[in-house]
Amino acid sequence: QVCTQVPYRCYSTPGVGQVQVDMNSETGVATVRLNRPPVNSLNLDVLTELGIALEKLDADRTCRAMVLASAVPGIFSAGLDILEMYQSTPERCVAFWRALQDAWLGLYGSRLVTMAAIEGHSPAGGCLLAMSCDYRVMADGKFQIGLNETRLGIVAPFWFEDVMLNTIGHRETEKALQLGAMYSAQQALSIGLVDKVVPLAEVMPTVQGELKNWLQIPDAARVITKTSMRKQVLDRLRSQKEKDAQFFADFIGRDSVQRSLGAYIASLQKRKS
Numbered sequence: 001q002v003c004t005q006v007p008y009r010c011y012s013t014p015g016v017g018q019v020q021v022d023m024n025s026e027t028g029v030a031t032v033r034l035n036r037p038p039v040n041s042l043n044l045d046v047l048t049e050l051g052i053a054l055e056k057l058d059a060d061r062t063c064r065a066m067v068l069a070s071a072v073p074g075i076f077s078a079g080l081d082i083l084e085m086y087q088s089t090p091e092r093c094v095a096f097w098r099a100l101q102d103a104w105l106g107l108y109g110s111r112l113v114t115m116a117a118i119e120g121h122s123p124a125g126g127c128l129l130a131m132s133c134d135y136r137v138m139a140d141g142k143f144q145i146g147l148n149e150t151r152l153g154i155v156a157p158f159w160f161e162d163v164m165l166n167t168i169g170h171r172e173t174e175k176a177l178q179l180g181a182m183y184s185a186q187q188a189l190s191i192g193l194v195d196k197v198v199p200l201a202e203v204m205p206t207v208q209g210e211l212k213n214w215l216q217i218p219d220a221a222r223v224i225t226k227t228s229m230r231k232q233v234l235d236r237l238r239s240q241k242e243k244d245a246q247f248f249a250d251f252i253g254r255d256s257v258q259r260s261l262g263a264y265i266a267s268l269q270k271r272k273s
């Protein structure tokens with residue numbers, strides 16, 4: 001296994017962690033794989049693990065870049081675990097939301113070059129994670145990506161919206177968010193939601209190739225530029241984290257929202273039968 005070979009370092013126990021981190025000390029590139037079958041839905045534990053992994057990588061001065069990927073075939077991430085939002089308690093909702101905020105602040109604000117290798121479906125929170133990277137390569141074919149929150153009867157928070165605005169611009173974001181639009185890889189490419197579309201087997205090699213370009217740039221200059229581009233959006237959440245978490249818990253607790261989520265869960269189950 002890759003984790004046991006020099007010069008790789010592994011921050012998680014192979015086969016155990018829901019967020020697996022392989023650090024290649026020779027290249028300075030870490031690969032972070034979400035590993036929560038069947039669909040890498042993001043629950044409190046995964047988000048906490050992801051936040052910690054990102055923090056450790058940021059503090060590791062040998063690390064210059066991070067590839068975000070999935071260990072589950074066919075899925076990048078199904079987004080937030082809907083069961084964290086359905087029939088939960090206000091306390092759990094707040095803890096869950098804080099973990100999401102922290103993981104996102106770590107990713108969007110990372111000093112590393114960050115690239116998403118999207119080798120499967122990437123709705124909602126999955127799309128947020130991908131958009132928060134510096135570069136996205138997506139597999140061509142049946143997979144879809146987008147912020148579909150309105151379809152669940154919920155609303156993408158202002159910071160999801162901000163990230164999408166920074167990625168695809170105002171007009172496309174307005175349409176995408178109201179419709180809860182899900183895009184094929186080719187459609188996503190046409191609106192700039194992803195940067196490159198290649199056959200599934202070529203996603204990782206393409207990411208590695210693109211990384212070479214980014215790593216030619218001196219880190220300090222690139223990081224100052226990245227920070228300057230992202231600071232406003234990061235600060236907007238940083239300045240109101242608690243208010244945002246409370247708003248989420250109150251919103252999710254509404255009867256009408258719970259009914260919508262219940263119906264959405266039933267529709268997911270019905271699709272299978």
Ligand SMILES: CC/C=C\CC/C=C/CC(=O)SCCNC(=O)CCNC(=O)[C@H](O)C(C)(C)COP(=O)(O)OP(=O)(O)OC[C@H]1O[C@@H](n2cnc3c(N)ncnc32)[C@H](O)[C@@H]1OP(=O)(O)O
Nearest residue numbers: 041078079080081082083121123124125154155248251268
């Ligand atoms: C003020 C702010 C307020 C609110 C903001 C909240 C923000 C939320 C952002 C989000 O991320 S909400 C989550 C949105 N995610 C989705 O809508 C994805 C739904 N899932 C799918 O469309 C499909 O599962 C898939 C395309 C990702 C994969 O399809 P497939 O490979 O065919 O798998 P299954 O559909 O059979 O799913 C297997 C299994 O997993 C369950 N599941 C799927 N997604 C989720 C999820 N996000 N959370 C929890 N569980 C999920 C699904 O129900 C199946 O469960 P079984 O028990 O029936 O096996």
